[in-house]
Amino acid sequence: MNPLALEFMRLALLSAVLVGLVAPAVGVFLVQRRLALMGDGIGHVALTGVALGFLLGTAPVLTAVVVAAVGAVVLELVRQAGRTSGDVALALMFYGGIAGGVLLIGLAPGGTNANLLSYLFGSLTAVSPGDVVVISTLSVGVLLALGVFGRQLFAVCHDEEHARVMGLPVRALNLLLAVMAALTVTVAMRVVGLLLVSALMVVPVATAQQLVRGFRATVVVALCAGVLAAVSGVLGSYYVDTAPGALIVVLALALFGVAAAVGAVVRRRPRGASAAALPAGLAAR
Amino acid sequence: MSPVVALRGASVAYDGQPAVEDVDLVVDRGEVVAVLGANGSGKSTVVRAVVGLLPLVTGSLELFGTPRAHFREWTRLGYVPQRAGATTGVPATVREVVATGRLARTGLRRSGPADRRAVQAAIEAVGLADRARDSVGTLSGGQQQRVLIARALTCEPDLLVLDEPTAGVDLVSQSALATTLDGLVRRGTTVVLVAHELGPLHHLITRALTMADGRVLHDGPPPALDHLHVHDPEHAHPVHEVRDTTSPAWGLR
Numbered sequence: 001m002n003p004l005a006l007e008f009m010r011l012a013l014l015s016a017v018l019v020g021l022v023a024p025a026v027g028v029f030l031v032q033r034r035l036a037l038m039g040d041g042i043g044h045v046a047l048t049g050v051a052l053g054f055l056l057g058t059a060p061v062l063t064a065v066v067v068a069a070v071g072a073v074v075l076e077l078v079r080q081a082g083r084t085s086g087d088v089a090l091a092l093m094f095y096g097g098i099a100g101g102v103l104l105i106g107l108a109p110g111g112t113n114a115n116l117l118s119y120l121f122g123s124l125t126a127v128s129p130g131d132v133v134v135i136s137t138l139s140v141g142v143l144l145a146l147g148v149f150g151r152q153l154f155a156v157c158h159d160e161e162h163a164r165v166m167g168l169p170v171r172a173l174n175l176l177l178a179v180m181a182a183l184t185v186t187v188a189m190r191v192v193g194l195l196l197v198s199a200l201m202v203v204p205v206a207t208a209q210q211l212v213r214g215f216r217a218t219v220v221v222a223l224c225a226g227v228l229a230a231v232s233g234v235l236g237s238y239y240v241d242t243a244p245g246a247l248i249v250v251l252a253l254a255l256f257g258v259a260a261a262v263g264a265v266v267r268r269r270p271r272g273a274s275a276a277a278l279p280a281g282l283a284a285r
Numbered sequence: 286m287s288p289v290v291a292l293r294g295a296s297v298a299y300d301g302q303p304a305v306e307d308v309d310l311v312v313d314r315g316e317v318v319a320v321l322g323a324n325g326s327g328k329s330t331v332v333r334a335v336v337g338l339l340p341l342v343t344g345s346l347e348l349f350g351t352p353r354a355h356f357r358e359w360t361r362l363g364y365v366p367q368r369a370g371a372t373t374g375v376p377a378t379v380r381e382v383v384a385t386g387r388l389a390r391t392g393l394r395r396s397g398p399a400d401r402r403a404v405q406a407a408i409e410a411v412g413l414a415d416r417a418r419d420s421v422g423t424l425s426g427g428q429q430q431r432v433l434i435a436r437a438l439t440c441e442p443d444l445l446v447l448d449e450p451t452a453g454v455d456l457v458s459q460s461a462l463a464t465t466l467d468g469l470v471r472r473g474t475t476v477v478l479v480a481h482e483l484g485p486l487h488h489l490i491t492r493a494l495t496m497a498d499g500r501v502l503h504d505g506p507p508p509a510l511d512h513l514h515v516h517d518p519e520h521a522h523p524v525h526e527v528r529d530t531t532s533p534a535w536g537l538r
Contacts, residue, residue: 032375148393155385158373161366162436165336166389167359205375213420214378 003238011132012124012191012234012244018139019188019200020230024208024222025146026184027201029177032157032215034086038075039198041090042185044097045071047194049186050119051104054111060119061134065186071097072178080171122193122245124234131190138187142180153177154215191230192245200226203252210256210263225255287350288313289444289475290335295344297327297334303342304330305499310477314443317466317476317489319507322496328479329367331496332446335477336364348444359389363442365433367449367479376420379432383408386436407438410468412461427458434465445469447478451486459485483507 003009023039030038049067053060071093078089105111118126127135146153156163156173164170181201188197208221233248240247290312297305305327312318322328333339335346337353346353349361363386384396384404391400408417411431416424421432430450437445445466451459463485466476470489483490487507495503 028375032373034374036374151385151388152393154377154381155388158377158382158385159366161338162364162385162433163388164338165359165362165364166386167357168388209375213376213423214418215375215381218375 003235008125008127009234009238011127011129013231015124015127015132015135015191016230016234016244016248017227018135019191020204020227021223022139022142022184023188023197023200024204024226025219026142026177026180027198028205028215028219028222029153029157030181031202031205032154035090036202037087037090037198038072038181039185039201041075041093041097042068042072042182043189043194043197044094045100046097046182046185046189047101047116047119048097048104050116050189050194051101051108051111054108054115055104061131061186061189064119064189065138065183068182068185069179072182073175076174076178080174118193119189120193120195121243122189122191122196124191124237124244127190135187135190138183142183142187145176145180149173149176192248196245196249199249199252200230203249203256204229207252207256207259210259211266225252225259229255286314287347289316289349290477291345291347291350292331292335293345295331295334295346296342297330297339298342303499305334305496307344308496308499308501309504310335310494310501312444312475312477314475315470315473317470317491318478319483319486319490319493320477320479320496321481321483321493321508322502324481326496327499328494328496329448330499331494332448332477332479336362336446360440361443363437363440363445365430365437365445365447365450367452376422378418379408379413379421379424379435380404380417382421382432383435383439386439390440403439403441407435410438411435411465425455425458427454427461430454431458431461431465434462438469442474444475444477447476449479449481451480451482451484456485462486463489 004013027036027039030036046064046068049064050060052067053063056063075089075093079086101116102113105113105116108115152168152173153176155166155168156170157177160170184201185194185197188200192200204222204225205218207225208218212218212221229252230248233251234244236242236251237244237247288311290310292308292310295305295308295310296303308327308331310318310320310331320328320331330339334341337356348356349358351358386407387396387400387404405414408414411434413428413431413435416428421429424432434447434450450462454462466486466489470476476489478486480486490507492505493503493507494501495508
């Protein structure tokens, strides 16, 4: 049977395409700043948000957006204050997010850890038209913001001090990136689950890095890899009846493996002009 | 006419520990001022305060006659940091990195043909036109330093501040830097640079500030070549030394 004939598959595919675009588009800036695990940290915090939604009787997606955004902003402020190193701040987020989620779901009426499972591992086939509206709105918002502020974000992530000397609003741009990362995590939560969100933000970027040299080229290849993994994961899970989130991530990793092999072969070929331009001592390094 | 840089009675502290105290650095248009001194003398701290990266504990700073707090003419100020911010998590090409310097002028608008020409001109000015599409991470330390200089040149600044542009840079790149700076100085650009040793830049310098222990020891004509290391016996290495392996620029690969 044609999977596109089923409404839940159409919704799932649309969500997958959006997440496949947005996650690497935001993730490339996190990787550039060497904060590849930030998406994971936000994902853990979002779990507290989901549980809070069950406790308050509101939509878990909305509370997850708010709590994840607050968590991301706090992480960014801690990082800017420079008192705690980035990895320790991330570790605090990991523990606080999971513990808060399990604690709050226990307090929610009739809540059990089972309620959290679909958010931890995704439940793409249970995506409702309402979810797709939320996912689409947030995705388009993030992509528009990247279109407007992308070059500024690149400058800040590449060299924060130089950006400050140039008069760029560095603090505001960093907070914007943190909020966009939080929105991306919440958008992707239904598709791949909070525990695997960061994979879609990082793995396509790592894949692109195996093949291309520039930032813009990395973005383009990463978006293609993200959409390819997301769409083929959803379709594949329909035919082999497996969890789509896990299949998407496994396919993304497989793409990375292929790219790494291709990249290694390409790099082994001598690039005469460039090698000759290096001083002899450096070419040997 | 007001001086390009007017730093007066400046003190800067890290975590409450004073790094420089009561420093005056007044630079007029067209001057090429070198700030010299040993490691830890406070020379980099002074220029980082000049570009606004470090707050003053006491004293005042004016750029082009405007107090720093009100200064908004970002395109007039070009800054070349000490460490090459070259190898971040995602590779970027020479052109992409240099183009970020132009953001001070373009803001949020799309870059147009004039902006692309300015970026190309800056890349050519530092002699890297043939490497424009290469990843910055594949360049040598000296070439990476030239990328950062090109980035600072994209807005054709009136004041160029360079923090240790010669540290850990091979002689070829030092000479290229001297040629580039020579052209800028002829066009009237004011230059403030921090250096351990002046090397091929020596003939460009119109005035030198020598620092020790966070204070200015000497402010006047540049020292003669053979006296350059008089306050810095530990670093009395010859100017032809190609690699300084302790310098951060070499640790980036």
